Amino acid sequence: MYKKVETVFHGRPLWMESGRMAKQADGAVVIGYGESMVLVTVVAEKKTREGVDFFPLTCDYQERTFAAGKIPGGFFKREGRPTEKETLTSRLIDRPIRPLFPDGFRSETQLIATVLSHDKENDPDILAVTGASAALQVSDVPFLGPIGCVRLGRVDAAFVVNPTVSDLDRSDLNLVVAASRDGIVMVEGGAKELPEEVILEALFLAQREIQTLLDLQDELRRALGKPKRPVVEPQVDRELFALFEQEAIPRMKVAFQTPTKQERAEAVRRAEEQAIAALAARFPDRVSELKVFSEEVKSRVMRAAIVKEGRRVDGRGLEDIRPITCEVGLLPRAHGSALFTRGETQALVTTTLGTSSDEQKIDALIGEQFKKFMLHYNFPPFSVGEVRFLRSPGRREIGHGALAERAIQAVLPPEDSFPYTIRVVSEILESNGSSSMATVCGATLALMDAGVPISAPVAGIAMGLIVEGEEVRILSDILGDEDHLGDMDFKVAGTARGITALQMDIKVGRVTREVMQAALYQAQRGRLQILEQMKQAIALPRPEVSQHAPRIVTLKIKPEKIREVIGPGGKVIRGIIEETGVKIDVEDDGTVIIASSDLKAMNRAIEIIQGITAEPEVGRVYKGIVRRIVDFGAFVEILPGVDGLLHISQIGPGRVAKVSDVLKEGEEILVKVLEIDKSGKIRLSRREAIKSGEEARQGQPNPKAKSGAGDGP
DSSP: OOEEEEEEETTEEEEEEESSSOTTSSEEEEEEETTEEEEEEEEEOSSOOTTOSSOOEEEEEEEOGGGGTOOOOSSSOSOOSOOHHHHHHHHHHHHHHGGGSOTTOOSOEEEEEEEEEOOSSSOHHHHHHHHHHHHHHHSSSOOOOOOEEEEEEEETTEEEESOOHHHHTTOSEEEEEEEOSSSEEEEEEEEEEEOHHHHHHHHHHHHHHHHHHHHHHHHHHHHHOOOOOOOOOOOOOHHHHHHHHHHHHHHHHHHTTOOSHHHHHHHHHHHHHHHHHHHHTTOGGGHHHHHHHHHHHHHHHHHHHHHHHOOOTTSOOTTOOOOEEEEEOOSSSSSEEEEEEETTEEEEEEEEEEOGGGOEEEEETTEEEEESEEEEEEOOGGGGTOOOOOOSOOHHHHHHHHHHHHHHHTTSOOTTTOOOEEEEEEEEEEOSSOHHHHHHHHHHHHHHHTTOOOSSOOEEEEEEEEEETTEEEEEESOOHHHHHHSSEEEEEEEOSSOEEEEEEEEOSSOOOHHHHHHHHHHHHHHHHHHHHHHHTTOSSOOSSOOTTSOEEEEEEOOGGGHHHHHOGGGHHHHHHHHHHOOEEEEOTTSEEEEEESOHHHHHHHHHHHHHHHOOOOTTOEEEEEEEEEETTEEEEEEETTEEEEEEGGGSSSSOOSOGGGTOOTTOEEEEEEEEEOTTOOEEEEHHHHHHTTHHHHHTOOOHHHHHHHTOOO
């Protein structure tokens, strides 16, 4: 059976269909917007995986280059490992979907979103999120949806729902929001230092607009939806649970008062073992159930202390931020370095400056792009006291790095004033709480230490939420335990002026506008406090880049002069590079970028290029070379490849009978440009150069010229 539902959504056709493609999947939907299309499928194993205490869900987003009418680059001419965009979009699908499966559902489930068409204006990533929900809605897989997803932009202070790629070029906001009927479930995005009230308005505008997408899914489900599989929720023996609580709660309360992470984890483990051992003799065949109870008791103890006593596991109040230390300039050869420590979270962050040849080339569906700023995040196992194989960066590392990169991007200097390629690397050395927000703080410090003229320092903070009935508690600077056992993870980064990046995942069904507003403003207070701590280490970017960084100078030449700088087959530019050892990049618009750590070599390269590209000016005196002597004068080269005529009447103060009596070919003389006619012919005067005294001021008199001055009759 086939069904298509459609509407016009903010000026463009939006539609969903099911029953035509991928019919052997448990659920399949094609969603389109403009001329962008995504196929999303869901398949879940019929049997529940035994022995797992988590939901085995995999979400994959894949772009096919045929969607944009392209052939892949590379030797094999086919798609390879997931790109950063594909990885980030896979996370974008997973985060709002995962909490909406019922407890007890443990069948391995896979969602695959495949881009079939990309019109280069409507980004398929938000379609993949909505399409995933729609595929689950028509399938037999139990799902507590639907959800929808939109992007919010802001152009000329007006919000734009689902902005096009060209809209985003002019937007100071790029916010992806996923929401259900009840409220917002996921946020990911960045802004250019926008105030909290603007972000708040954008979030709830997005939530209202998403209702249209939910209506379409409901219509599709009513037409094609399969009966949902029964889910057997875990049965809890209330009597046994009550006995376990009696044994565990007193011990857990004491254990959770241990202030440091490793010691607290050990104390909680011992409390758990003691509580289980106290009941194991009476219930020897039910030890596995007791272990399951332990997670619930941990959550109740931690949450009760926060809600009833206002006390967190490390003894802080709800808004307290852990002690912060900031150090810069630790690594002598790095261009910029910083060590940012907040409680038991520590990031060593470095900045490296490069030239345009170090830019990252991205072969995206919308076309070839180049990145001049990269932030890479590494999370080694020792940072949490674990042992595991080192692998290439996973989805988490890529996602955390992208969040921090977005937070910093808004304050970077424009390329025309700071033409460096910038790479920031964050090595997480300890983790208990938000290491991505520590990365934001450390990146700011490392950039300033490297002399990058950022417009303002950026700090980040992770917020948490505990909801118990009508009681709501917002936590600043959350720990790992509070993230794991809490109801919201809300990361906010920004300057003193406003927000530059945020990310939010909500585990409860609804967060009101009032709670969201309170969280944003509490995050603002924490952010300002952290910024003050950072300023004590370094308040402003260093006035100069590191002595180990390349110096970069930008020249502007006329585009028609580019061929003269490059020369036939690149001969001229190669010669300059070989002579000076500098790096030179020439852009199509006439921008010439020269990079070198040797100031003398750079100045020499600048001198050569300026000589090649200079144009003669009327009234200016030049040191020229006599190239050819004729009866009526001499042709003098005043610039590389530029000759002018020095008439015999303009050679000396007196009359010159024969040119060769005064001048010799190859001789250097000073001449003044008298005239450049419409055809470009140049008339020169040596007499005027001598008369104006330029020869004496240059301090380079021409002996031959002086002796020849009196040779005339």
